[in-house]
Amino acid sequence: MQRDRGWKSLHRGHCCKIRLFMNRYFSKKIARGICFVSGALALSLQVKADGIGFPTSRPGMIGALGIQKTAAFVEPLNQYAYVYLKEGESLNYQIQKAGGNLGSNALIYSIYSPLGQVGTDVTIPNATSAVQTGTVTATAETAGIWIVKMNLFGNTNYWRFDVNAMAADGTTRIGGRVYTDFIYPVQNNLANIPLFVQTPSGHRYDVALNGYNGVNSRLSSDQYGLTSVANCSESLYRSAEITDASVRSYNELSCGVQNKMFFSAIDVTMPATAPMWNLTSNQTINEWLNPALTGPVVSELAYTAVSGSNPMAGNFTLKVADHVGQATLLLDLDNDGIYGGANDRSIPFGVANANTITVPFDGLGANGSPLAAGSTMKAKVLVDKAGEVHFTMIDVEVLAGVKITRTTGEATGNTLLYWDDAALSEDGRDSITPIKDGSAGVDSGSGSGVHGWGGGTSQWGNNRLIDNWAYAGAAATQEITIEGCAANAGTISR
Structure with a gap:
C-alpha cells in the first residue's frame, strides 16, 4: 500500500528526561514505568472492548499520538485509521488533545472516501481541549475503505482519538472493521493490547501484547x-x-x-478487496482486505x-x-x-x-x-x-x-x-x-x-x-x- 512520504517518519513525545539524539535515533529514558510530559501525566493507554483506550469503551481504533520534532526529524508523524463501510453505514471519529499545554502546534486531520478527500483539512489548534467529532455516511458510490489521516506538526504534543464504523441506525458500533498498519502508542501505565492481524495471503493471527508499556513506542507487522x-x-x-x-x-x-492490524475480531463478511483512495497516486485503487x-x-x-x-x-x-x-x-x-x-x-x-x-x-x-x-x-x-x-x-x-x-x-x-x-x-x-x-x-x-x-x-x-x-x-x-x-x-x- 502506498501513501504519502510522511508515513516513514517516527517522532517521539518528550518523556521523563530530554531524549538525546544518537546518530539517526532517539534515546528514551523511563523511571519504573512512569512517564511525565512537560509536568503533566501522559495519556493513559487502556485496553477496552475493541481497541486501545479512549475515555469510554468503543469498538474502533482508539489510542494516542505523540511527537517530538528535532532538526533531524522535520517530517510529521502521520497516524492512519482505515475503516471499511457498506452503503448506509458511517464513519464516526472523535479527536481530542490529551493533557495540558504540551506543545505550541496544531493537529491536522483529513477524511478520505474511496473517491478522494471529503471536505478539506481540519486544523485543531493546540489550545483547543474540546473533543472534535464528526460522522460521514457512505453512499453506494463511496462504499469501501475510508481513511482518517492525522498529522502532528511542531514540537512535543499529545492527542487521543477514537475511530469507529457505525451501522445504518447510527448508534450501533460495528466491530472488526477498523484497522491500521502502524501503531504509535503513548502510555504511562501497563496495558494488555489485543490485535487481530490479517495477512495478504489470507492467514490470520490473534496477538496479545500483555503488560505492555512502551511509553512512546511503535508497532509494525509485515513479512x-x-x-x-x-x-x-x-x-x-x-x-x-x-x-x-x-x-x-x-x-x-x-x-x-x-499487514492489517485490527482492534477486534475481524469481520469475516467483508469482501476480499474493496475500493480505497491511494494517497500517493491520488486515484481509486482496489485494496486487499479479507482475502481467501x-x-x-x-x-x-x-x-x-x-x-x-x-x-x-x-x-x-x-x-x-x-x-x-x-x-x-x-x-x-x-x-x-x-x-x-x-x-x-x-x-x-x-x-x-x-x-x-x-x-x-x-x-x-x-x-x-x-x-x-x-x-x-x-x-x-x-x-x-x-x-x-x-x-x-x-x-x-x-x-x-x-x-x-x-x-x-x-x-x-x-x-x-x-x-x-x-x-x-x-x-x-x-x-x-x-x-x-x-x-x-x-x-x-x-x-x-x-x-x-x-x-x-x-x-x-x-x-x-x-x-x-x-x-x-x-x-x-x-x-x-x-x-x-x-x-x-x-x-x-x-
Missing part, C-alpha cells in the same frame, strides 16, 4: 521484520539495537506488504547463463504466486541428488509479488572456487513458510509477554512464537528476557505469553528493535537440472 540496509528482501530473523547502522532504520522498516486463504505456488523456474569470468555464472528466474515473504534457491552443485552438501549453495531471496524474480548466481561453490565449465547441477526453489508474519516492537520498556494464535489454515490454533535476541548484550540491563534465543519456536499459549521482560531503569526492550515472528508450514518447490551448460549456452527451464 520480513528487520532487514539489512543492503538487502530489503531478506529477513535478518533477529532483534537489534536501535543504533545498529547495518539494520534498516525504524523510519522505513517495511520491505514487504504491511492461499498457499505459495512456484513456477517458471529457469536458468540463463551469462558471459563472465566464471563459466557457470548465470541468472535464475522464476515466479511465486500467492506469497509475500521469504524463499530459498537451493543448488546441488555436484549433482549427487542431495542438497546441503559441502560445496552446495543456498541463496535466500524475497518475494514481493507474483512478477518474475531474478536471482543471480556467481558460478561459485561454497568453497569460493568457480565451477568448471560444462558442469551439471540441480536447482530447486523452496518456499517453506506460508503466511509468515513479523511483529516488530520498537523501543518498548516493559512487556509481560506475547501470545499468538494462528486462526486460519493448516494447524489452526498453533501458538508457536519465534525470536532471536542472542546478539543483544545484557550489560547495563536490569531486566533481561528469560529466553534470549527462541528461534526454534516457543509455545506462547499459557499465562501472559513469552518473550517478555520487567521494568527498572534500563529495560530489555529500551532503545531496541525487538522482532517476533510466526508462520504456517509450506512445501512449495520446483526443480530443474542444468546439464553441461556454460556461458552463452542459452536458457534451461522447466
Whole structure:
C-alpha cells in the first residue's frame, strides 16, 4: 500500500528526561514505568472492548499520538485509521488533545472516501481541549475503505482519538472493521493490547501484547521484520539495537506488504478487496482486505547463463504466486541428488509479488572456487513458510509477554512464537528476557505469553528493535537440472 512520504517518519513525545539524539535515533529514558510530559501525566493507554483506550469503551481504533520534532526529524508523524463501510453505514471519529499545554502546534486531520478527500483539512489548534467529532455516511458510490489521516506538526504534543464504523441506525458500533498498519502508542501505565492481524495471503493471527508499556513506542507487522540496509528482501530473523547502522532504520522498516492490524475480531463478511483512495497516486485503487486463504505456488523456474569470468555464472528466474515473504534457491552443485552438501549453495531471496524474480548466481561453490565449465547441477526453489508474519516492537520498556494464535489454515490454533535476541548484550540491563534465543519456536499459549521482560531503569526492550515472528508450514518447490551448460549456452527451464 502506498501513501504519502510522511508515513516513514517516527517522532517521539518528550518523556521523563530530554531524549538525546544518537546518530539517526532517539534515546528514551523511563523511571519504573512512569512517564511525565512537560509536568503533566501522559495519556493513559487502556485496553477496552475493541481497541486501545479512549475515555469510554468503543469498538474502533482508539489510542494516542505523540511527537517530538528535532532538526533531524522535520517530517510529521502521520497516524492512519482505515475503516471499511457498506452503503448506509458511517464513519464516526472523535479527536481530542490529551493533557495540558504540551506543545505550541496544531493537529491536522483529513477524511478520505474511496473517491478522494471529503471536505478539506481540519486544523485543531493546540489550545483547543474540546473533543472534535464528526460522522460521514457512505453512499453506494463511496462504499469501501475510508481513511482518517492525522498529522502532528511542531514540537512535543499529545492527542487521543477514537475511530469507529457505525451501522445504518447510527448508534450501533460495528466491530472488526477498523484497522491500521502502524501503531504509535503513548502510555504511562501497563496495558494488555489485543490485535487481530490479517495477512495478504489470507492467514490470520490473534496477538496479545500483555503488560505492555512502551511509553512512546511503535508497532509494525509485515513479512520480513528487520532487514539489512543492503538487502530489503531478506529477513535478518533477529532483534537489534536501535543504533545498529547495518539494520534498516525504524523510519522505513517495511520491505514487504504491511499487514492489517485490527482492534477486534475481524469481520469475516467483508469482501476480499474493496475500493480505497491511494494517497500517493491520488486515484481509486482496489485494496486487499479479507482475502481467501492461499498457499505459495512456484513456477517458471529457469536458468540463463551469462558471459563472465566464471563459466557457470548465470541468472535464475522464476515466479511465486500467492506469497509475500521469504524463499530459498537451493543448488546441488555436484549433482549427487542431495542438497546441503559441502560445496552446495543456498541463496535466500524475497518475494514481493507474483512478477518474475531474478536471482543471480556467481558460478561459485561454497568453497569460493568457480565451477568448471560444462558442469551439471540441480536447482530447486523452496518456499517453506506460508503466511509468515513479523511483529516488530520498537523501543518498548516493559512487556509481560506475547501470545499468538494462528486462526486460519493448516494447524489452526498453533501458538508457536519465534525470536532471536542472542546478539543483544545484557550489560547495563536490569531486566533481561528469560529466553534470549527462541528461534526454534516457543509455545506462547499459557499465562501472559513469552518473550517478555520487567521494568527498572534500563529495560530489555529500551532503545531496541525487538522482532517476533510466526508462520504456517509450506512445501512449495520446483526443480530443474542444468546439464553441461556454460556461458552463452542459452536458457534451461522447466
